[in-house]
Amino acid sequence: MSRTMSKEAEREARDCDACGGMSSCQDCGAINSTEDNMDSKKSEKTANIEKHFKLLGMRVEDKVTGMTGVVDSISFDLYGCIQAIINPGLDKNLKQMEARWYDIARLRVVEEGPVMSPPDFEFGSISEGKKGPADKPSM
Numbered sequence: 001m002s003r004t005m006s007k008e009a010e011r012e013a014r015d016c017d018a019c020g021g022m023s024s025c026q027d028c029g030a031i032n033s034t035e036d037n038m039d040s041k042k043s044e045k046t047a048n049i050e051k052h053f054k055l056l057g058m059r060v061e062d063k064v065t066g067m068t069g070v071v072d073s074i075s076f077d078l079y080g081c082i083q084a085i086i087n088p089g090l091d092k093n094l095k096q097m098e099a100r101w102y103d104i105a106r107l108r109v110v111e112e113g114p115v116m117s118p119p120d121f122e123f124g125s126i127s128e129g130k131k132g133p134a135d136k137p138s139m
Contacts (some may be wrong), residue, residue: 049076052104053121055084057114060107062086067100070115075101 052074061068069088076082082104088097125131 052076052082052084053118055104055107055109056118057116058109059111059115060084060086061110062102063106063108067102068110069097069099071107072099074104 055071056074058071059068060071067086067088069086071084072087073085074082075084083101084104084107085099085101086107087099091097119126121127
């Protein structure tokens, strides 16, 4: 049977992972750290994003068309699509072939490891938006 919580405990109460009740749960005795819960949920949410970013620089094949190439950009759009642009490289005449966007669910990694190291998007000048064309080109 559930016990009644004090007003103070109710104010501090948060969801309990153990039983679905409150963090100062008197039913199961579990006490959950809000920071731990938030970190855990954030880790779960960012794990998939990190997985998608790991495609950068990887040689992949589109399962539907058979096109192969290197992923050189990942896009997360407003409508929920996650796509990668595949750069197929040069043709037999050494001309750049056209890169195309593909849904990531259609891609299969065909070689271990990236063809080059991707940039660090978490720390440093790139993550801070300080690297890249800073000024409008002069005409």
